[in-house]
Amino acid sequence: MFYHKKELQFDAKPDRPDPVFAKKLQEVIGGQYGEMSVAMQYLFQGWNTRGNEQYKDLILDTGTEEIGHVEMLATMVARLLDKAPVQAQEEAAKDPVIGAVMGDMNPHHAIVSGIGAAPENSVGVPWNAGYIVSSGNLLADMRANLNAESQGRLQVARLYEMTDDRGVKELLSFLLARDTMHQNQWIAAIKELEAKEGVIVPSTVPADWEATEFSHQLINFSEGNDSEKLDFVGKQAPDGAANFEYVSKPVSHGEKPVLNPAPSYMHNTPPNEDKMS
């Protein structure tokens, strides 16, 4: 069950309206690695966690915080759109700068959301749940989470470079910090889980299920052996089971596949027996 507190976790007011930056900021609200993604990913992971209660708590806490991050960013977008020259036909016709700004904003901010935030990314594509994962395997999901916070912080850093509005930068500085914390916590949890289970997910696959002769081969699928110079080649692999082996020329372990003709009730092209076989 959830509660709402009216105050924002952190907020900062922009120095001035900037509808073009509002459009860009949507990426970290409703983009692939925006706050909607981490909020939903962590909540579903938490709800699905079975028998690891402390991790469950950590994940749900973080997911709950992230809903509040969507809130902060949505509020910032609303403020950046405030007093923006959406309507100014005449000025736009006269002043190319105003015209360009109006053309560069997300039309949804004017037509659909009424100068409010939208659940979509910086090009206007609606958020979808194909971005997120909750697998039931904690180590796999912690890696998903570490990736999400890494991509997310990278995007925040780039946005930080793209504005000189002090208020916006202040909000982004808070997000940078929380993404640092979230990377830290997922790394710590990954270390704990790897220490217990080993580094290969899932740890529960019996050795005889796996064609282990292929489990440590770095196969060179391109001309030239540059990748052989990578430091780790020839050294022990992270799973400790063998050394990395460099295969400079890939070998095919299969045949050329020839499929049976389709049954007539499929109405596929009949096979050309005379010429094609």
Next chain:
Amino acid sequence: MFYHKKELQFDAKPDRPDPVFAKKLQEVIGGQYGEMSVAMQYLFQGWNTRGNEQYKDLILDTGTEEIGHVEMLATMVARLLDKAPVQAQEEAAKDPVIGAVMGDMNPHHAIVSGIGAAPENSVGVPWNAGYIVSSGNLLADMRANLNAESQGRLQVARLYEMTDDRGVKELLSFLLARDTMHQNQWIAAIKELEAKEGVIVPSTVPADWEATEFSHQLINFSEGNDSEKLDFVGKQAPDGAANFEYVSKPVSHGEKPVLNPAPSYMHNTPPNEDKMS
């Protein structure tokens, strides 16, 4: 530039037709973490890599291999659909087992693809590029890759449990092995990059951009302090910059946001000045 060799990298023929398993196997072809995802993710990452040529090679090699994994799985799906009782109306009416099988297969396999594989997941949702990422930051992307191979191998292991067809299991044993290798290689690369850059992505954010007082706080957004018992609480965080600090009661660092009324040309609801303020 790419070449094709007619032989499969590895193949195995199924013992018998199984259109219901063919439907499930689609998950690792065209699902969020299927082979189409890793193929496309690695290729775009490789093409976008700037100035780290050995990593670029490694990534492109792996992407090239993954196209061949789609090929192996597509061939397996085609074989599992071969001689399946798609049409057998009369038998189905008489025999509930046949009827159930026909009802459980993916209708696309019969109606759209002509007993061939489809670029979609196990419920029939088409693959889309919102699943993948290529960010230009290698450490971020290696984490994305490690996640993808972890989720992917987990799904292969589950599919392995869901069939007793020896040929299918043999193919899956090869995929388990290659996913082991790919997890190993991305972990090795992550270690190299972290050793050079540090563990927080991106490593290039100056300290004064970040509200560092929030960078190590584990904030408890739920009732009860269970998560405080996590082993890493109080210990040094992975970035080495501070210890994890437990905040048992979250504090709001912002105000209750009150937005300005919308301009009249937005046609939003006029503010209710009398009663609402």
Next chain:
Amino acid sequence: MFYHKKELQFDAKPDRPDPVFAKKLQEVIGGQYGEMSVAMQYLFQGWNTRGNEQYKDLILDTGTEEIGHVEMLATMVARLLDKAPVQAQEEAAKDPVIGAVMGDMNPHHAIVSGIGAAPENSVGVPWNAGYIVSSGNLLADMRANLNAESQGRLQVARLYEMTDDRGVKELLSFLLARDTMHQNQWIAAIKELEAKEGVIVPSTVPADWEATEFSHQLINFSEGNDSEKLDFVGKQAPDGAANFEYVSKPVSHGEKPVLNPAPSYMHNTPPNEDKMS
């Protein structure tokens, strides 16, 4: 800012595992009118509300509750999947009922989510934000909300019919009640807003912007005049501005459109001047 309380708002445990019903229940989690939709719709509406603070509170309260509804349903799905015969190859081969159940469940529940809930609908399509709206106009959005709660309660009622599990029915009885409340509250709010603004959204369009001669015409676009018998025909329209007028034969107020040929740099088909004009 949001908090989480570990206890569910309401819960009930299912009598027995039922993975097929778990698949169906996904509709009210991640479907067009599932709880993810109302949660996200209300939160974005609340964050975007300008100058109507009591409505803003009401909307955010309701959105916050709805996140807890996703939580209750996700928990129910996890429980319905518990101890379900996902793996039972041998039994399935022998027992058509078990085989059918395994074929009828959502493959994502076994392969992707690890017997947990997924952010998708009853056919496995991921939730997307194209389902929701936040327009900045309260009357418009209250109508969206009333519609969402109406469709949602209808779906819950149908699901209630489709199971005889007492625990599941108990949870659904709670959702029926809350959807009753939410319909009640949005109707009450709509009445308030209509009393103040009038029934036509947006109320702020000046009369001379509108071709008012068409604002009350029920135009009969099909053969036969059955729709003329509707009770409201000929009576005063809800906006009070005129009576409904029945137009039994639609008149075209435009010309046949003839477009200019495309410029040559578009590489469209050149117009056939000789024969087509």
Next chain:
Amino acid sequence: MFYHKKELQFDAKPDRPDPVFAKKLQEVIGGQYGEMSVAMQYLFQGWNTRGNEQYKDLILDTGTEEIGHVEMLATMVARLLDKAPVQAQEEAAKDPVIGAVMGDMNPHHAIVSGIGAAPENSVGVPWNAGYIVSSGNLLADMRANLNAESQGRLQVARLYEMTDDRGVKELLSFLLARDTMHQNQWIAAIKELEAKEGVIVPSTVPADWEATEFSHQLINFSEGNDSEKLDFVGKQAPDGAANFEYVSKPVSHGEKPVLNPAPSYMHNTPPNEDKMS
């Protein structure tokens, strides 16, 4: 069965080319609440209506009209794109206004549709059927329709503000009028249905299916009791079954959910029995 009449229902020619407005106008063609949505929503509702023939007629008539609205808008987009400076490289380089216009138009209008309308919204996202509903319950669907016409007319009003082209405004004035009519007719139909069935959808749920103690509670999920001041609190709810009751502190009616560990064949993280329980 449908017929086409070459003349448009209403048309107006734009004063001048305006590819940037053409992009914006796409919102009411292929956006969430564009004419494609209402056309498809009404047609599917009409085709699915069972045993209420006059409503069926009304719905199908309106759906048929809406196809003609797509036609009018598609024609307007084609005219706004006519003679637009898509190609003018040299001028664009010299003249920032032309350059900005070319950058602001939808690239699909130049590259994909050949200066014609596209079945997509103002940011270029293709229309999809997840926008629409046909539920078989007329009262629910009339509410969906009223919402669609409210959001649609709001968007048309905003577009009216964003142009000063008289021809475009004339077309929008017709759409404003028809959306007024369609709001009027759906309100009238809703009143008829509510008079007969009651206001809660679906009306056919027996009282003993519902946990009615929760059917009239306005639960305050946030700090502060502002929403208690709403006029309708304490008064009779629209369903007439009880008064609205204000619950200032939400109570949890469930337990903290603890899920069983996953079976080993799921390969989820094994539960940490020592430390986590």
Next chain:
Amino acid sequence: MFYHKKELQFDAKPDRPDPVFAKKLQEVIGGQYGEMSVAMQYLFQGWNTRGNEQYKDLILDTGTEEIGHVEMLATMVARLLDKAPVQAQEEAAKDPVIGAVMGDMNPHHAIVSGIGAAPENSVGVPWNAGYIVSSGNLLADMRANLNAESQGRLQVARLYEMTDDRGVKELLSFLLARDTMHQNQWIAAIKELEAKEGVIVPSTVPADWEATEFSHQLINFSEGNDSEKLDFVGKQAPDGAANFEYVSKPVSHGEKPVLNPAPSYMHNTPPNEDKMS
């Protein structure tokens, strides 16, 4: 402008309810090549046609007919769902055949659409406009249309094989015939356009824009020269400009691409100057 006639263009009543076939039939309503696709594709093409009025008429006529095909199929789906055992819990528990049928139907037909047709395909994915094209180039679009009618008729033929219901087969026999006609007409139109313009789309590209040395090379990107045995190799190409030339070993006409390092404000991984170059 459009009209509706209440009678169907063609109809046939099914012999008996069949919700599983209703699910499959959705493919030709809302699938990639269903009737929604051809209806929308032809209408947009017609509305966008410039200066070729007879083709415009032909295309709009066909599009108008196709809306009526959606209508016929939606009606058939509604009838196939009529009296289907959606609710029968007890019987399902007892009778595996009924249970299997209930599990195999599209849950949307019961939960969302109220035993009516839905705007989605046979696996439940909503129709989207990414399926269709209207390019402004008639020859390109006629080829799109011929493809759509070919794929569509193929799917209808497969559905014909999958049922033994005489009423359903009768309806499908009508669709087979109309798809024959539509293939015929698009082939005829293609021949006319090719005779006038030549076979390569677009015909308006000047010869000196094209690297014509590559315009007739069949490049063998795989091992083995099987494709050299194709009859047309060595013969005159359809454009009449040259003979097909077989290139048994692909040559690279480019260099290995080495990209510049990203600017520091992108926060990409810094290039490893020591080791990687």
Next chain:
Amino acid sequence: MFYHKKELQFDAKPDRPDPVFAKKLQEVIGGQYGEMSVAMQYLFQGWNTRGNEQYKDLILDTGTEEIGHVEMLATMVARLLDKAPVQAQEEAAKDPVIGAVMGDMNPHHAIVSGIGAAPENSVGVPWNAGYIVSSGNLLADMRANLNAESQGRLQVARLYEMTDDRGVKELLSFLLARDTMHQNQWIAAIKELEAKEGVIVPSTVPADWEATEFSHQLINFSEGNDSEKLDFVGKQAPDGAANFEYVSKPVSHGEKPVLNPAPSYMHNTPPNEDKMS
């Protein structure tokens, strides 16, 4: 199995950075008819081909080449983004041209991909597999392929018009040539298949399955008989089975459909027996 060669099939370096053109060029990478579409379409078709080995080879060769086309275009996008003024806040504020360019580029190129190519189209919509088809029927699929290459070359020609960068034009000249070749080869293959099977897909439908009285009727669904003047009317249809017959007034061969009321457990609106029947 696939190999990678580091050299590009063809490349050309742009004269100067152009992030706005980079955005447009994305259409032919990740758009409906971009190189990702043809690559994936041909590969799936090839893998699914049964019993027509030379066609299988041709299709797989072409698919393999197309992956290399994605590579060339991705490299070009990366180069066009190189040294682009993404960050230049101050200059942008001063110089409207720079400001406009920054506003017109795809925000994903700066925020998400780190000045690299993205798997999406020119408006930023991610590529999805709903664009492609592999049906198992070669003639149907060759028509899909011819359409794809026609639409694709048309888009390349339009892009050629939209830039005056010699390097970009040089790359496009290569793509124009390969699309010429691919149109040529699919036309040649279509002719071979049509000669063997006939022109109507699928060729295997028995005559008595089809309501052949409708197989050659050009039905005029609009007012006016303009389409009767098309040259092919009255002449022999391409299938040789009959002449095209013009039906100037469409006849309904069905009844007005009246559906049974829904069962009560569907909770649809109860039929209004008094007034509606």
